[in-house]
Amino acid sequence: MSDKKKYSFKCLEQKCTTRSCHIRPYVNVTIGDISRWTTQGHLQNILNGVALSLPDNEKDTMRLETRRKPLEKDDQQTACFFYHEDSNGCLIRYSRPISCRTYPLEFNGEKFYVSDKNCPGVGEDEVTKEALREAKELAEQEFEERVETVSALPGLYSIIFGQMLQQSAEAMQNLSEEDRKKLDEIMSKDKQEESDE
Numbered sequence: 624m625s626d627k628k629k630y631s632f633k634c635l636e637q638k639c640t641t642r643s644c645h646i647r648p649y650v651n652v653t654i655g656d657i658s659r660w661t662t663q664g665h666l667q668n669i670l671n672g673v674a675l676s677l678p679d680n681e682k683d684t685m686r687l688e689t690r691r692k693p694l695e696k697d698d699q700q701t702a703c704f705f706y707h708e709d710s711n712g713c714l715i716r717y718s719r720p721i722s723c724r725t726y727p728l729e730f731n732g733e734k735f736y737v738s739d740k741n742c743p744g745v746g747e748d749e750v751t752k753e754a755l756r757e758a759k760e761l762a763e764q765e766f767e768e769r770v771e772t773v774s775a776l777p778g779l780y781s782i783i784f785g786q787m788l789q790q791s792a793e794a795m796q797n798l799s800e801e802d803r804k805k806l807d808e809i810m811s812k813d814k815q816e817e818s819d820e
């Protein structure tokens with residue numbers, strides 16, 4: 624975005640008619656968000672609404688995002704887990720993800736751009752020079768955190784998943800003969816039920 628084409632934005636908050644920030648396809652969460660929630664003591668309240676998304680094609684990346692839920696008034700549409708439909712607001716506004724704080728301004732490593740033309744706050748208000756500088760700094764920070772998260776997640780996932788496999792292998796080795804027999808019975812019963820279906 625060039626300085627000639629000034630970014631102008633004012634969040635309409637609960638008066639928003641399109642709810643575009645809440646219903647965008649996914650709401651990114653960064654390791655920086657997790658770290659802030661930990662420091663602020665909010666992690667336990669928020670973590671339940673965060674999910675790990677695994678890539679479903681070669682171009683996709685592993686990412687953290689907020690979980691989704693269907694809208695009560697339109698079950699064909701999903702929204703962010705933290706969207707509160709009755710009040711048309713965010714349940715964690717006090718500490719929402721950085722991608723929500725910078726929305727709809729985004730930075731892609733080269734330029735700034737408006738990520739969602741459906742946001743009715745775009746063009747609503749003149750942004751002061753100081754506010755524009757702060758918005759750009761936040762968008763740059765969001766970009767850095769996003770990149771850092773995308774590169775760190777596969778490694779973290781391997782470590783955690785590897786530890787879980789190791790723990791379950793150790794648990795299997797420590798099983799008593801009696802428990803092992805019980806487990807074998809349960810497994811063969813499950814297989815029998817599957818082949819009967």
Ligand code: SF4
Pocket residue numbers: 644645646650689703704705706707712713714715716719720723
């Ligand atoms: S975390 Fe809050 S502000 Fe962000 S999309 Fe979800 S409901 Fe909206």
